[in-house]
Amino acid sequence: MPSSAPEAVAEVDVGERLRSIRRLRRATLRTIAERAGVSESFLSQVERGKASASIGSLRRIANALGVAVADLFEPSAPPAPRVLRRDERPALAFGVLGRKLLLTPRPLHQLEVFVGELDVAGSTGPEAYAHGDSEELFVVLAGNVQLELGGDVYEL
Numbered sequence: 001m002p003s004s005a006p007e008a009v010a011e012v013d014v015g016e017r018l019r020s021i022r023r024l025r026r027a028t029l030r031t032i033a034e035r036a037g038v039s040e041s042f043l044s045q046v047e048r049g050k051a052s053a054s055i056g057s058l059r060r061i062a063n064a065l066g067v068a069v070a071d072l073f074e075p076s077a078p079p080a081p082r083v084l085r086r087d088e089r090p091a092l093a094f095g096v097l098g099r100k101l102l103l104t105p106r107p108l109h110q111l112e113v114f115v116g117e118l119d120v121a122g123s124t125g126p127e128a129y130a131h132g133d134s135e136e137l138f139v140v141l142a143g144n145v146q147l148e149l150g151g152d153v154y155e156l
Contacts, residue, residue, distance in 0.1 A: 019047040035064035056127040097122030
């Protein structure tokens with residue numbers, strides 16, 4: 001039976017993309033780090049590929065830069081096609097023992113669709129995975145997931 005799991009994905013240097021966007025905005029490491037609530041040294045390490053950022057940290061950094069998280073995975077190339085093929089999906093680490101793949105092509109700014117995969121005992125990490133005012137659809141295709149919404153815990 002064919003696997004429905006996503007295949008190989010396009011590699012994007014998130015740190016390099018962060019640095020490029022930050023410099024384009026003429027913002028300092030200090031300014032973006034303060035806005036994102038991370039240390040200047042941590043942001044520098046992420047930009048240089050010496051450290052990995054959690055989903056929560058990437059979201060805060062993206063917000064500080066005024067971009068969507070998905071923009072961090074978009075190479076600074078010509079406008080993205082309207083169709084995003086399986087092998088072109090940008091990927092990022094998703095907490096502990098997981099990965100997250102962008103399913104919507106850029107430059108959609110009001111809609112971001114991701115598929116997330118968690119290995120056994122995986123989680124979104126020590127930091128709560130939150131979105132501010134955005135909406136999210138969560139579908140469990142196999143296994144069980146514990147989801148917390150507004151203080152209520154659901155077993156899916």
